Amino acid sequence: MTTVRILPLILVLFRIVNVEESNVLVKTRHGVLKGYVRETWRGRSILAFQGIPYAQPPVGGRRFQPPVPVDAWEGVLSANKSHAFCPQRDVFGDDSKVFGDEDCLFLNIYTPKTATFEPLLLPVIVYIHGGGFTSDSANPELYGPDILLDKDLVLVTINYRLGALGFLSLEDDVLPGNNGLKDQNLALKWVKSNINRFGGNPNKITIFGNSAGGASVYYHILSPASKGLFHAAISSSGIATSSWALEKRGEARKRAQKLAKQHNCPTSSSQVILKCLQRVNADDIVRHVHKLMEFSNENSIPYRPVIEPKIPGAFISDHPIDIIKSGQFAQVPYISGMTKNEGAMKSAAFYANATLIDILNEKFDDIAPFLFFYNTFDFKRKVSRVIRRFYFQEKSIDNSTKSELTDVITDELFYYPQRATVELHSAVSSAPVYFYLFGYRGTESSSRYFGDPTHDYGVCHCDDLTYLLSNDYFDNYRPSQADLKMNDVMTTLLYNFANSGDPTPKTDSIITSKWKPVHKNKFRYYAIMRYDEIDMKRQLFEERYHFWKTIPTFAQLSSAAD
Incomplete structure (x- = not known):
């Protein structure tokens, strides 16, 4: 009887290698992470791991392509500070200013300190940020754990590619689009495989998003690619059927061609457009959004999810309404609000x-x-x-x-x-x-x-x-x-x-x-x-x-x- 009760505890302690305040180490499937201890608003000590890579940098030939899982690393990877925003305009300041880095596919994990010593795994919240598919970040300065982690939960926040870098589409098999959603999907796979090492229950994962994040959550409900990666879902202030969350057929290709012409890229074929735009400076691509705005204060979301061709690797290839009517979506408890x-x-x-x-x-x-x-x-x-x-x-x-x-x-x-x-x-x-x-x-x-x-x-x-x-x-x-x-x-x-x-x-x-x-x-x-x-x-x-x-x-x- 004693052996049965002690064994799960030993397994969890093995994954949490060291929980000294100055040296918080967790062994994941990809390597060892070093985090740190922080406190919630009410003084609870929690463990924080920030800037965890879940994909290879989407640069060069990987730009405008589906994400590639991160390779294993050797030694200890420091996960004690925020990493780069994905490239975007400064929407709350000088919106002609571009900041961020293409090497931005990271996630953050926060877990109650006590959870590392308990054999019972905790429910997990994976938060997907909003920002109109064009801005924002998972960084704790924007979406931190200091309120929610007074509850016995594990919180994960994720970055994903934004704007043209995440949602450019030629609506064909060369550049089908939705790479920002595919980033989220890969992050969910990483969480599913590793979250038990942070005290989280891989069978109790709730995806939660606000605004464009809420629309993203609903896309995961609809997509066969995300089936089994979560067990409940929350869409706050956004859904995939919103006018701003789905591009009309044909419009995405027109915008991609306009972007190519803006950067003097030939438009003779999709392959030519893709190869040329992969060589353009990322900041210049992000800055181009101004050329697509008809009115200075419009809700400009020129690059957003599309219905992809029915090809291998497609994230969503039918209209959301048709999928809902068919009943072929994730049958999980769902909150919208x-x-x-x-x-x-x-x-x-x-x-x-x-x-x-x-x-x-x-x-x-x-x-x-x-x-x-x-x-x-x-x-x-x-x-x-x-x-x-x-x-x-x-x-x-x-x-x-x-x-x-x-x-x-x-x-x-x-x-x-x-x-x-x-x-x-x-x-x-x-x-x-x-x-x-x-x-x-x-x-x-x-x-x-x-x-x-x-x-x-x-x-x-x-x-x-x-x-x-x-x-x-x-x-x-x-x-x-x-x-x-x-x-x-x-x-x-x-x-x-x-x-x-x-x-x-x-x-x-x-x-x-x-x-x-x-x-x-x-x-x-x-x-x-x-x-x-x-x-x-x-x-x-x-x-x-x-x-x-x-x-x-x-x-x-x-x-x-x-």
Whole structure:
């Protein structure tokens, strides 16, 4: 009996070679890593391993190609500091500035220090960052463990290639695209093979993403390539069926050819384009995005996921709606959700610049197709006029219509595609599907760094992340008692879901209301308005939701769900 209990402990201790504060060593399948000890907000000691390579550098002939697994290394690899961002523009500063390094395919792992001494393995959260497939990073300054790791979880954050370097596509077998998603897939394979050596359970992996990361999560649900690599999934503020998350057939090839011409590359064949662009400076490729922007403040995501040809190695080769309707996707517990005022991410930037608001008011019919990603569709000006009439009636777009502008951005970019997809998904899924609305406006809001630090826009895009992952966005941030209690609510829900597939297996003093799955015939959601105001509800922006079902450009998604 004693031998049976001691053996798992010995195995875990063997993998964690040394846990002295100054010399944290873990032996992985690829070699030994040296990490360090850090503390959470509440003083818990955790182990941190940053900058772990999971793929060979995607440079030279490996640029625009699927990732190649990392080779084993000899000796001890230092994993005690952040590594490079993938190349990107400075979207919150001088956006003509490019920074980062192509050698960027790294991941970070954070685990409770006590987990290394326990035979029981912990649930794992793999976080996929957002940034419109063009920016952001897994670095702890942006997505740190200092809130979430007060729970008995292992957290993994991953880098993946961005912009043209991650999503350029000629829509053929030479350059099919989706390499950023394939990077994520390879990272998940690395985690599946190695996470037990960090105290994580390879049979309890939850993938979690926000914005473009949320869309990425849903692509992994749909892709046969990611089958078996995770056991639950969360898409926050993004889904693969969003207008900004999937390129229309033919458009990606046009953009790739335009990029080639910009860099004086011949376009006689796909092979010629590929070989030429592999020789262009990476910063110049990233900087080229300005040439593709029709309006200075549009949601420019010129390079994004595509439907690939049906060839070996394809990540996704059918339309997301067709895959959902077929039921041929990962049948795992799934959460989708959003903040109450997602659109503040753009309206804050508009209202911080009076000139932009004036231009939007005067030229809404021309600008809206680029803001909402229907610029390649027929009748786009007519669609713009219908949208304006519904949200603004006869009013000008000015300081008196902040909430209306925020609402239309919220609905088109986030709410409508997420709800319609969840309704379709839940109708054919054998696993539970949950939806939430986050309505808590705390001490800080992301609208501050999205463009306007002085005004209140409600509960902005990314505000829910503030209570799960630590960041350095807010100078001198001092959370209120209500903020700290919201931390407890959000981390408890996430832990419960990662551990059991049910965000509320029981109610208690922190979680006072049961979260029920979306009903196959009636939409319902979990309203998280304050730490002490949480409940199930049914009606959510109903008039606005049904409006989008009447727009032909967007009707395909909702008609599939009906």
